[in-house]
Amino acid sequence: MSISANNPDRTSWLHVGKNSDFPIQNIPFGVFLTRDDIITIGTRIGDTAIDLGALHQLGYFEGIPLTDDIFLQDTLNDFIADGRKTWRAVRNRIADIFDSNNTALKNNLKHKEIVCFRLDEIEMQLPVQVGDYTDFYSSLEHATNVGTMFRGADNALMPNWLHIPVGYHGRSSSIIPSGIPVHRPQGQTLPDGATEPVFGPSKLIDFELEMAFITTDANDLGESIPVNEAEEYIFGLVLFNDWSARDIQKWEYVPLGPFLAKSFASSMSPWIVTLDALEPFKVESPKPIKPLLPYLKSKGKKGYDISLEVAIRPKDAKETIVSKSNFKYMYWNMSQQLAHHTINGCPINSGDMMGSGTISGPTEDSYGSMLELTWRGEKPLKMKDGTERKFINDYDTVIMRGHCEKDGTRIGFGEVSTQLLPIYNQKKK
Amino acid sequence: MSISANNPDRTSWLHVGKNSDFPIQNIPFGVFLTRDDIITIGTRIGDTAIDLGALHQLGYFEGIPLTDDIFLQDTLNDFIADGRKTWRAVRNRIADIFDSNNTALKNNLKHKEIVCFRLDEIEMQLPVQVGDYTDFYSSLEHATNVGTMFRGADNALMPNWLHIPVGYHGRSSSIIPSGIPVHRPQGQTLPDGATEPVFGPSKLIDFELEMAFITTDANDLGESIPVNEAEEYIFGLVLFNDWSARDIQKWEYVPLGPFLAKSFASSMSPWIVTLDALEPFKVESPKPIKPLLPYLKSKGKKGYDISLEVAIRPKDAKETIVSKSNFKYMYWNMSQQLAHHTINGCPINSGDMMGSGTISGPTEDSYGSMLELTWRGEKPLKMKDGTERKFINDYDTVIMRGHCEKDGTRIGFGEVSTQLLPIYNQKKK
Structure with missing residues (x-):
């Protein structure tokens, strides 16, 4: 058809x-x-x-x-x-x-x-009831940047990274549509030099520029989806801001991965753009650096050329664009992610959502998180209103936009826009 | 009432x-x-x-x-x-x-x-549609055993373990009721001494003896559940077998935690026993080894004395009991888990499920996984039919049972029984 x-x-x-x-x-x-x-x-x-x-x-x-x-x-x-x-x-x-x-x-x-x-x-409204939400970690530049910061340039990439589209399960219940504000989360952190953790509001709230795809019912328990059939089961894509609390993450994530540092909120753009609409904007994925196992070998164009940008709008001020990236930078494409996710027989259902992971490009102004853009806060970003940002401040609004353009046709996602509010005022029940 | x-x-x-x-x-x-x-x-x-x-x-x-x-x-x-x-x-x-x-x-x-x-x-049938499934890691003995095997006795416990009920998000779509068989998953593993991964059936299939609790709608985005109100939001408990592929886990889990090593299946007992029914069997949780942050300080009896056992039944043979443990060994109780899970404002919904993590006791015959019982396969277990097991074989059935007993009243969970089948026969679609 x-x-x-x-x-x-x-x-x-x-x-x-x-x-x-x-x-x-x-x-x-x-x-x-x-x-x-x-x-x-x-x-x-x-x-x-x-x-x-x-x-x-x-x-x-x-x-x-x-x-x-x-x-x-x-x-x-x-x-x-x-x-x-x-x-x-x-x-x-x-x-x-x-x-x-x-x-x-x-x-x-x-x-x-x-x-x-x-x-x-x-x-x-939220367009789907998300059954399961998976977040991948599929940008080589992002994984390298974060790895360099935490483990040094020599050990930046984990040994499995070039063989596996690394991913983990996320929290569905805190996925919200664009426009719903998010409260700064509280939690445990280990201050620099301390041996005992402290409790309080996170001091390092970050965005992660991602895209996420939404699937249809794909396979039974035990069954796998072949990599070159995977796109048949993808309905469409949205912009996705995977909010992160870097200080909470650092203390909690060993050995089972990020948990409360992510599960306080993830925001999505409300219009799902179909894979059909994005068909004219397909491009080759980056060439694999290491040989891939057969179940991950995708044929033809499985990447998508989607221009992305992130803006921060301080309270009562104009926005400043802080990043310009592109979905085509993804080292692992969606077909590989879905083939990998089901190679063990894990069932994929209608409404499941899979995040790309932070989409960082090759240049410093194309990084997809404040952690990378300010290099852990060492290089603050200047806002148009004269203030500086190391991470996200209370009352800042983070806006992500994305669109494809080719031969005069522009297909876009609108935006996902989310304001960060101070900590939640817990009322006695 | x-x-x-x-x-x-x-x-x-x-x-x-x-x-x-x-x-x-x-x-x-x-x-x-x-x-x-x-x-x-x-x-x-x-x-x-x-x-x-x-x-x-x-x-x-x-x-x-x-x-x-x-x-x-x-x-x-x-x-x-x-x-x-x-x-x-x-x-x-x-x-x-x-x-x-x-x-x-x-x-x-x-x-x-x-x-x-x-x-x-x-x-x-499956008694609930599980929205989000979280798995904790709350047995001190299990975390110590696994940590000792992977990092040596001196670094067995991660620095955060005594401060946080460590947990991670699991996969809901592969949760199945007792009686549904599971196929041995395939995936990537790194053979000992190799530098490149290989693809094939997992060779190290394990069970994890857990219990899981099911919640009701508890809180809005941003809101936290106080530790001493947490039980109000817990409907009841089931036995839970968190199937694990140890070789896949070892290769994939850094840095974002277990993924395909767990998401091929988790089995639950079909009758949810209410917290009300378990009221007479409440006991004190183990005394905290390190001081707790206030939001994790639970008052009174928040543990439950539930005797647990695991049996392996080889094909056409009698079962052998391989472990006897107890839910009361949990270092972190359910109230602490739920308080921690929501301290960042993550919403908990009706039908969400939270696994305890493997419940290992203090003695070698009370460990909750083959990994620990056979100490990575070094000490195989003898079955009644004369065969030995390092991990779970094809056609073995793993059966978990649990009950409380006090003053002549016995309240039990029945069983969760799951047969492991060979790899799934992928048909061409």
Whole structure:
């Protein structure tokens, strides 16, 4: 089945601004609360949010095998479980409905009023109920930078790193959509030179610039996903800020890995951009430095050229861009991550989420965390308002953006924007 | 509200064998498929399974605020979310209905036929949809044994271990109920003396004797659970076999912790025994060796005296008991684990699961894994059939059992029994 929604010559009868992340070639999926306080699954073209539940009830998806309530849900999990053939049919149909040459909905004022919303009329929700969340560690530059800081340049990469897309299980319950603020976490840390830990607010709050992909039901217990079939099971991608408390992490992470340093919050952009929409932006992954075991050998272009940036906006001030990176720098691609994750027979379900790990590029201004950008705080970053940052301050908002661009078509992710608040004021219950 | 179900003088009109784990003082909760292929929530007295969905429809829970379909579900998550007051009211009512002195149901043959099942008429299911699964590492003896093997006796315990109930996030999707077989996983390992990893079936499959507790909705993002309120949010406990592939673990676990070495399967016993039922068996936790930070200081008895055993049953042979341990050995108790888990504001939801970590006792025959029992394979265990085991062989069944006993009352967990099968036969799709 062709991806006719990707046709670069298409235009929509809905207004799409010149630098919009959401032309008719994008058609991402999300969940929102409408002005009538109804939860629905939707998409977005330009600055118009589109209620897919209403569109389906009005018969616009006729001919596509969909259950009646597939879009009248508070998560995308069931739709994602329907599989790629269905996602593609729905996406192509949406492109047809909103194509400049199609006047059916365009000229039906009553239908349009039910289906189309301004962005200020809706409230984006978490698009999936994340069953399991896995975070990888797949940027060579990030692993090298962090390894150099903690163990010196000679031992920067662990012996397994070039053989395994190293990853670990993360916490699903604290994944939040863009716009929800996060409180500075408290916890145990070991001050420099001390032998006993102390308790208090983390002093080293950091972001991690990541992307995350969302899967469909893929395999039974025991079964593995072959590396070159893996993309069949990937629904789409979001921007992902894997908040980190570096001082808590340093004290707790041996020997079982990061725990509370990460589980206080991870923020995601609310529109899931499908792998189909990203198809034109595929690129080769970096060449493997060491030979790979056969189950990790991916063929063809499995990387994606997605420009990324991170900005910090201090309270009542303008934002400063602090990093510009790209998803194409990932040493291990998503296909390799999914093949590795299932090589032991671990089941992957609809709505599972897999983070890339911090995406650092080769240059100092392309690093994906404050830890690396300020080199453990040794080189503070200057903000436009004259202040400096070693890590993230209370009331700072961290904003991540991402988009692809090629031959005049721009497909983007919007942003994930999260404000850091002071520690939570614990009330007596 | 008193826990009248715990009255040790109660007897049931249902037959309960002398050494049954399920007297009328237990009343665990589970989910099963009935002879009519209907999924329902149930309990068990002696060798009788009781359909709570049917009991509720027949009006036996009148006066307790319950939604009509609370027991007609395929998981306990919603019932658990109702909170402790409701669990207790239901448990007390069940004890009343089946009390020897109550003839209402006993004498209603028609109702009894609808409500009561023989064990061979039902099939136990996973009792909860596990949102997030966390595994702790809370046995001092286990951490010391493993640390001694990997780093020598002088560095056995990591500096953080006596200050933090160390834990990590596990994989929910591969948690299975007792009775479902597990395939030997494949993966990467680094053979002794080699510099490059190889791919193949794990050669060192191990069990880990654990218990796991299941929580209710406890806190919002940002909020922490005080250590001495933590038990209010714990629904109950199960036996838990955290299957491990030691050779995969050794190669992959640095620096982010265990991943594929654990995520191929974890098995749980199907009946959740409530904390209420375990109340009479509370004991003091071991005295802290180092002073604790205030948020981890638990008051009173927060440990539980639960005798545990592990047996290995080779194919077509009798089982051999290979370990006898006790849950009371846990250095960190569940209240401390939950307080620590939420000190950073991480939300805990209904159906979340927290494993204790391997429960090893002080003597060599009380260790909770083959790794420790055979000391890395150096001291193989003799089976009754004359064979030896360093780790688990294909077709072996590993069985874990647990029970409390005091003043003539025995409350037990039944068992978690899982057979290890050879590697999965991957079919071409």
